[in-house]
Amino acid sequence: MxxxxxxxxxxxxxxxxxxxxxxxxxxxxxxxxxxxxxxxxxxxxxxxxxxxxxxxxxxxxxxxxxxxxxxxxxxxxxxxxxxxxxxxxxxxxxxxxxxxxxxxxxxxxxxxEAGMAVDLLALHEQVSPPPALVIKRVSNEAELQTWTRTLASGFGEGAIEANWVGSQYRRLGFDPSGAWRHYLAYLDELPVATTTLFLGAGVAGIYFVFTLPQMRGQGIGGAITLAALRDARRLGYRIGVLGASEMGYSVYQRLGFREYCRxxxxxxxxxxxxx
Known part of the structure; x- marks a missing residue:
């Protein structure tokens, strides 16, 4: 694969x-x-x-x-x-x-953005998020709505972008064997972070990594990214890729990603x- x-x-x-x-x-x-x-x-x-x-x-x-x-x-x-x-x-x-x-x-x-890649068998997995952090894969409409509202809290162009992306994910569906997987991180039962895993071109792509501004600096972004990459590894994928913003660059470096292009x-x- x-x-x-x-x-x-x-x-x-x-x-x-x-x-x-x-x-x-x-x-x-x-x-x-x-x-x-x-x-x-x-x-x-x-x-x-x-x-x-x-x-x-x-x-x-x-x-x-x-x-x-x-x-x-x-x-x-x-x-x-x-x-x-x-x-x-x-x-x-x-x-x-x-x-x-x-x-x-x-x-x-x-x-x-920095084009980055990592060997999924050589991930640096020593992340230390808050002990109460729970990461779940989105599997239904209600969870997708929560994912969309969380992303809308500050990612990119805000609600306009999040609502459009959420509507496309709704159309693509929640097939557990499909190419798309979306994740929510909860802290004390409140949604605090998102990401999407896209399996394409033979590799695992990471997108829409977002942590609520007031919750940053606690390892949450690294933890939810790592959860998605572990899922990809369990599915047989060996390479993770992403486009890193300046804000996320050091987070991905700590997970083992290296920059290959701009x-x-x-x-x-x-x-x-x-x-």
């Missing part, structure tokens, strides 16, 4: 990190009704989400001659659907000056016309 970390060259490991993220974004976008374009030169899913991150170009292998026209074409699709959009620019994308070209066509730089976000938003 899955391969060992040592089976990968650094370049192929980067490609695998990107492949998991691309599958994650594609499935969510298509589930939300987004328009998919697949090709060797360009890949996107646009129109299914209210936020820029999930109306996205996820792969581009373009030439100096074609890049600007394809960027314009993506903006035309954002405009047609009346949604904000984004390009997720990883190391495999071409041309190398894509970021400069995107900025020149009205995109703004949304920051970078993943850059460029965002486009419709201009606001004043009446």
């Amino acid at each position: 899955s391969q060992h970390l040592d089976d990968f060259s650094p370049q192929s490991l980067v490609q695998t990190i990107e492949a998991n993220i691309h599958e994650f974004l594609l499935i969510l976008g298509k589930t939300g009704g987004g328009e998919e374009r697949q090709g060797t030169e360009i890949q996107w899913v646009i129109g299914g989400a209210p936020i820029s991150y999930h109306n996205c170009v996820i792969h581009a292998y373009l030439t100096d001659e074609t890049a600007d026209e394809v960027i314009k074409a993506s903006v035309e699709r954002f405009q047609a659907y009346k949604v904000p959009g984004s390009w997720h620019v990883g190391p495999a994308m071409r041309p190398l000056d894509l970021g400069t070209r995107l900025l020149a066509q009205g995109f703004s730089y949304g920051g970078a 993943l850059h976000l460029y965002e486009w938003k419709p201009s606001v016309t004043k009446s």
Whole structure:
């Protein structure tokens, strides 16, 4: 099912990190009704989400001659659907000056995440969360609603993003043998953290790691991430991957993750016309 970390060259490991993220974004976008374009030169899913991150170009292998026209074409699709959009620019994308070209066509730089990976047989499992912490896998509608409300308390774009993601997870369902698994951490019976495990491209991807701001610094984020990775390991997966924010970077390092690449976000938003 899955391969060992040592089976990968650094370049192929980067490609695998990107492949998991691309599958994650594609499935969510298509589930939300987004328009998919697949090709060797360009890949996107646009129109299914209210936020820029999930109306996205996820792969581009373009030439100096074609890049600007394809960027314009993506903006035309954002405009047609009346949604904000984004390009997720990883190391495999071409041309190398894509970021400069995107900025020149009205995109703004949304920051970078570290593409990280870990051998699931070499996890650092010495986390020390509060003794009363309980981590459960989401298995029904009521638990998904709790997961969504918890994520909405401060992750990303707040309730808009959390409600959209929750609605897609509802459509994808709770198949215990499926590719998607969502987790809630409870402290004294109150939900305090979330994460999602996505099994794609032969590896275990970690997404939507969020701890309530007032509960941070207690090892809760590391504990819920570790719980998801242990589940993946029990299923036979050997590699965990994720895109780490600056806030989460040290948490994942302590679990044994290493950085292999940087993943850059460029965002486009419709201009606001004043009446």
